[in-house]
Amino acid sequence: MRLPRFDYLGPDTLEGALAFLAIHRDDARILAGGTDLLVRMKKGLLSPKTLISLKALELAYIKKETIDGRDCLVIGAKTPISDIIASDLVQKHAPALATACKKIGAITLQHFAGTIGGNILQDNRCQHYNQSDFHRSGRQACHKDGGKICYAKDESDRCNSTCQSDGATALMALNAGIILAKKGGKRQVDLADFYTNDGIMPFACEPDELLTQIILPVQDGYSAYKRLAYRSAIDYPIVCAGVLLTLSKSSESKINGARIVVGAMGRSPLYMAAASTSLKGKNFDDTDAFQQAAKAAMDNAATFAVHNLGSTLEYRCSMAEEMVFQALNKAVAAHQSMEKLKTKA
């Protein structure tokens, strides 16, 4: 498989990149690590006329800042996955993200190319679509390929491709915001509001916008991430879950708030509002409440998932419940070890 021809632009500054994007818009794509983009181009799923490289831009950093009076982790969009895994700040304040990043692809991908921005903005996937040109040419085109049918869901009028981003699932659980810049301005959006209802273009992003930063509020609580894949390395998740449990100010044994997000089951990571709310005020050791929340999350995720990632839908749904339950227990275990440390001190 060969790459199609394209023009390569290598701006030195963010302003330069935004100016190029403003000119080329839909004809251009941003090139970060290229581990998603170049594979898609080789398969003939995409042939942008121009690639705008982030190579020379200073968008790789992880720092702690106070924003609007609140401590936040600020992560540049071009930060390599390996830097996030190694970061003390991320391990301390956002362990769910560190774990999710450890699971992305393989060590080579994490160390040499893959970035967190590219991880969030990687295209949705589907076993009927992520195939070679040759494979796809033997059958009618589906919605995402410019046709009018969906192989994953009968009579669907839209594409139901699946977001398999480990990073985005963990970041949504951590209540992340993202900064999108364009020529002459920028805006901040909650990651949870960044998705459309259509797998053809899953992101609510303009063609001239560039993701520059991810902002994570530092939470007084515990986060965790669990995922299932065919193999532990190289494979994308077939279901995953990120959770955050925050502490009550009056009693450290009670949950003040929870965020449960299920990934690889829908067109975006799925924030489970009802399951999350059900844990407010519960004790950290209330296993029954966790089991019920995990079941509610599975029931909700099942309404979005389609059969397009290989294993059966029934299996993925039952494992969604398991992943949520395990992630909640992992967050509780972190809370318990911290309590033990405090007692010893």
Ligand SMILES: Cc1cc2nc3c(=O)[nH]c(=O)nc-3n(C[C@H](O)[C@H](O)[C@H](O)COP(=O)(O)OP(=O)(O)OC[C@H]3O[C@@H](n4cnc5c(N)ncnc54)[C@H](O)[C@@H]3O)c2cc1C
């Ligand atoms: C074998 C293999 C296994 C993989 N396994 C996993 C996995 O387990 N989990 C997982 O989550 N991912 C996986 N991936 C997908 C991908 O490699 C990673 O998500 C990686 O982090 C993508 O980052 P990148 O910098 O290479 O993105 P790129 O390929 O450079 O970009 C991806 C998309 O995002 C856009 N983009 C990138 N940065 C920006 C920006 N700052 N602003 C605007 N648009 C931008 C690009 O235009 C492109 O459309 C896998 C890929 C491969 C090839």
Ligand code: SF4
């Ligand atoms: S979900 Fe349907 S339309 Fe979307 S890529 Fe798969 S088969 Fe195509």
